[in-house]
Amino acid sequence: MGCTPVVRGFLNITNEACIELVNQAALLFNSGVRSLVSHDSDSLRSHMPDASFVYVNSYKIIWDMLHHPKKYGIRETGRACCEVSPGGVLCQKEGPICSDRTKYVFFDGLHPTDVVNARLARKAYGSNSPKEVYPTNVKKLAML
Template sequence: MVRALEYKFKLHLTFDKREQACPRLNYNKHLQITETWDSAIYGQNLYGLGARRIGVTTLPPTGCLPAAITLFGAGTNHCVARLNKDAISFNNKLNRTSQNLKSKLPGIKLVVFDIYQPLFDLITKPVENGFFESRKACCGTGMIETSFLCNARSIGTCSNATNYVFWDGFHPSETANEKLAQSLLEQGFELIS
């Protein structure tokens, strides 16, 4: 499976006197990203080598990651709309590019797995989805709530990770991943039919 996050795109900081600095996708790079995606499937000959079933994931709601809220939320506990808008823009371009590839490559089954909406739903409706906390991570210390040393015995780790949407500032918890996996499996039936 090709992942959208594997594509290299550069962020640049936009400074606004009214708002805190917030990274934004460089829109000039979006064309390069979709060209790279097109090239990865077609130009680099995956299709020519026989690849006919390909899946790619969209970007998640990056503005709702606990680390993004901490760093760019300007003191609020809300998703950073600008980051989510950029992720949606990227995902729309990825979908259009994928549709274009489907139309020009006979026999290809190309699925864009939407991770954005299922994760956004878990974050914005935690109680309805069986969670207690969706803005703060279970594991982590300091401002960003993430650590490469996170484990169940780390100082500051919550006592019940199943109550949290996020394990650390960037990664969903195991329970959230189980719910996300179910959604992705349902979307992937086209690849196996």
């Protein structure tokens, strides 16, 4: 995703903007992954005939949180909760960490905070929107 602090930092973007070229690459990749789990896809089925798959559109779910932060109680969408090593992804060893992780989308330069991960899990389990989970959600998959 072109909105992560590491991508924005690598390209020296200091405002809240996302890098559209990276976003487009992520969307293209996700489209390919979604087609792999389609009921019509024989690619995975030929190798794993008894398997069932669910595609969770984490991009869309995180995008919504980034663009509607107040709806989720988030204050910071562009910076990491921790101090990231220069040019790095992970938190700096023994570096400062924000006081309230629930107000951030990203914990470090790449990874979402627990509040974002919890939302992803809830959507994966219970969403009925094919734009968020496809071809079904985890709850329905578990009942098969």
